[in-house]
Each structure stands twice: as C-alpha cells, then as structure tokens.
Amino acid sequence: MSHIVSIKTQVKDPLAVQSACRRLKLAEPQHKTVKLYSSEATGLVVELPCWKYPVVCNTATGELRYDNFQGHWGEEAQLHKFLQAYAVEKTIQEARKQGHSVVEQPLEDGSIRVQIAVAG
Numbered sequence: 001m002s003h004i005v006s007i008k009t010q011v012k013d014p015l016a017v018q019s020a021c022r023r024l025k026l027a028e029p030q031h032k033t034v035k036l037y038s039s040e041a042t043g044l045v046v047e048l049p050c051w052k053y054p055v056v057c058n059t060a061t062g063e064l065r066y067d068n069f070q071g072h073w074g075e076e077a078q079l080h081k082f083l084q085a086y087a088v089e090k091t092i093q094e095a096r097k098q099g100h101s102v103v104e105q106p107l108e109d110g111s112i113r114v115q116i117a118v119a120g
Contacts, residue, residue, distance in 0.1 A: 009087050010062025016093060017044050017057055020085035029057070037073075041065040048078040055079065088112050 011017060014029075021029050026047060033042040034054055041056035043065070048055060051074030055066040068074035088104065091114050095102050099119040106112055 009083050011057045011064060011083075011086055012059050012062045013090055013093070014044055014059050016086055016090040017046065017059070019089035019093070020082060021046060023085045023089065024081060026082075036065065037067040037069070039065075039067075046082060048074060048082060050074060051078060055082065084112065088114055091116075 014031075017029050021027065026049075029044045029046050031042075031044050033040055034045050034056060036053045036056075042058075044057040044059055046055045046057060051066075051068060053067050053073060055064055057064055064079075066074075066079070068076065068079070092102050092104070095116045101117045101119070103115045103117075104112060105115070
C-alpha cells in the first residue's frame with residue numbers, strides 16, 4: 001500500500017543539517033553568530049551557492065533567518081534545495097533508527113521519492 005506524505009519542515013536536527021550540506025556539497029555548517037544585512041543571527045550557519053548572506057538555522061526553534069532581498073541576493077531555489085535535502089536526510093535517519101530500510105529515487109521534476117520498508 002502506498003501513502004503520500006506532506007512535510008512542513010522545521011530545521012531542528014544539527015546532524016540532518018550537516019548531512020544535507022554534505023549531500024549538496026556545501027561547506028560544513030558552523031554554529032556561530034553572523035551578520036545579515038541589517039541584523040545578526042546566531043545558529044547553525046549554512047552557506048548557499050551565490051547567496052550574499054548565509055542561512056542561519058536556530059535548531060532550538062526550527063526557524064531559519066536569512067536575507068536574500070527577495071531573490072536579489074540569492075536564488076530562493078537554493079534554499080528550497082537545502083530544505084528538500086534536510087527533509088530527505090531527516091526522514092532517512094529516523095527510518096533507519098527504527099530499523100526500516102530506505103530506498104531513495106530522484107525524479108525528473110527534481111523531487112525525491114523516499115520509500116520506507118517497515119521492518120517486521
């Protein structure tokens with residue numbers, strides 16, 4: 001039986017952030033305080049390609065802080081790729097923790113199908 005699941009992503013797991021960055025070949029995320037355009041943010045810092053300022057993940061709240069000036073300082077698509085990679089990595093980690101096997105399949109439209117075979 002097949003089930004379709006929609007996930008609203010909150011970025012709370014530092015290991016999944018790290019795995020998502022590796023998946024996308026981004027720099028290793030660092031926990032620090034960085035300057036955004038007119039403010040500062042502290043958290044796990046992710047450097048997206050061609051973004052003027054980084055994305056800062058507050059893993060305590062799940063919130064992201066960033067300033068891409070409505071796409072002028074960084075393509076929103078890069079953020080979506082990161083969030084997709086994070087969601088896939090978190091899903092895989094949780095499934096494997098429970099002893100399930102996972103098969104991942106990239107689709108032509110850029111989405112990723114993750115199939116979980118429940119153990120037992």
